[in-house]
Amino acid sequence: MTRKSLLITGCSSGIGYDAAYGLLARGWRVFASCRQEKDCARMRAEGFDSPLIDYQQPDTITSGLAEVLDATGGTLDALFNNGAFGCPGMVEDLPTDALRAIFEANFFGWHELTRQVIPVMRAQGHGRIVQNSSVLGFATLRMRGAYNATKHALEGLTSTMRIEMRDTPIHIVLIEPGPVTSKIRVNSIPHFERWIDWKNAPARPLYEKRLIPRLYHSSGPDTFELPAPSVTKKLIHALESPRPRARYFVTTPTYLLDALRRILPTSALDWIQAKL
Numbered sequence: 001m002t003r004k005s006l007l008i009t010g011c012s013s014g015i016g017y018d019a020a021y022g023l024l025a026r027g028w029r030v031f032a033s034c035r036q037e038k039d040c041a042r043m044r045a046e047g048f049d050s051p052l053i054d055y056q057q058p059d060t061i062t063s064g065l066a067e068v069l070d071a072t073g074g075t076l077d078a079l080f081n082n083g084a085f086g087c088p089g090m091v092e093d094l095p096t097d098a099l100r101a102i103f104e105a106n107f108f109g110w111h112e113l114t115r116q117v118i119p120v121m122r123a124q125g126h127g128r129i130v131q132n133s134s135v136l137g138f139a140t141l142r143m144r145g146a147y148n149a150t151k152h153a154l155e156g157l158t159s160t161m162r163i164e165m166r167d168t169p170i171h172i173v174l175i176e177p178g179p180v181t182s183k184i185r186v187n188s189i190p191h192f193e194r195w196i197d198w199k200n201a202p203a204r205p206l207y208e209k210r211l212i213p214r215l216y217h218s219s220g221p222d223t224f225e226l227p228a229p230s231v232t233k234k235l236i237h238a239l240e241s242p243r244p245r246a247r248y249f250v251t252t253p254t255y256l257l258d259a260l261r262r263i264l265p266t267s268a269l270d271w272i273q274a275k276l
Contacts, residue, residue: 010083012039014182018228055109086188089196098195106150178251
């Protein structure tokens with residue numbers, strides 16, 4: 001039998017890397033894409049098909065998907081949009097160009113790839129599109145404004161798409177992890193250094209107390225942090241269940257903040273989120 005095909009973005013490390021191995025072990029043909037050729041070469045050496053897809057470079061979205069479809073004969077059973085980065089900093093210190101850059105990678109690129117995949121899935125009569133969102137898609141943390149904004153936008157777009165496509169054979173799913181072991185913190189440092197002039201910021205003491213130690217001096221896993229397989233487990237259900245859920249929570253903070261936002265007034269919820 002022909003193996004089911006799955007395209008995953010952001011496979012160089014963390015959630016995407018673990019998902020690629022987890023689904024390969026379950027018999028899927030995994031296209032483990034990365035945004036840098038050196039990482040694609042490493043994934044190919046590990047036995048994966050690995051097209052180059054950089055969400056910030058639209059031509060690679062088209063060429064990467066074309067590579068996948070050429071290998072499968074024009075079909076694709078599932079897409080897991082996953083690649084993203086953070087740009088920490090106070091909103092008042094965040095240049096608008098920084099927002100444009102992160103939205104290109106965390107939102108616009110996802111939308112472009114998804115729009116190119118949908119006609120393929122319509123033509124074949126089935127498909128799954130899974131979006132790796134975040135607890136920050138419905139909650140907020142200070143100094144995460146750029147990332148919060150992209151994930152809130154993603155949630156709105158995905159929920160709309162789920163409603164619009166509910167009468168089609170294409171399932172639209174959100175995964176919402178809290179703290180999961182990955183390199184996203186380390187990978188955010190170049191963006192922070194490029195865009196945030198924290199030394200001249202009104203909130204410099206807060207940067208020095210909270211953000212700088214967190215970025216540059218790891219003190220180990222966060223409270224309630226789970227390893228990447230915790231996301232892969234939910235992804236497997238989203239891809240293989242006959243009736244996948246609309247949303248999959250991962251980690252205690254996601255469940256807790258979802259419950260708190262339902263029962264607390266905004267002022268109380270803001271107080272709690274400001275302490276995190």
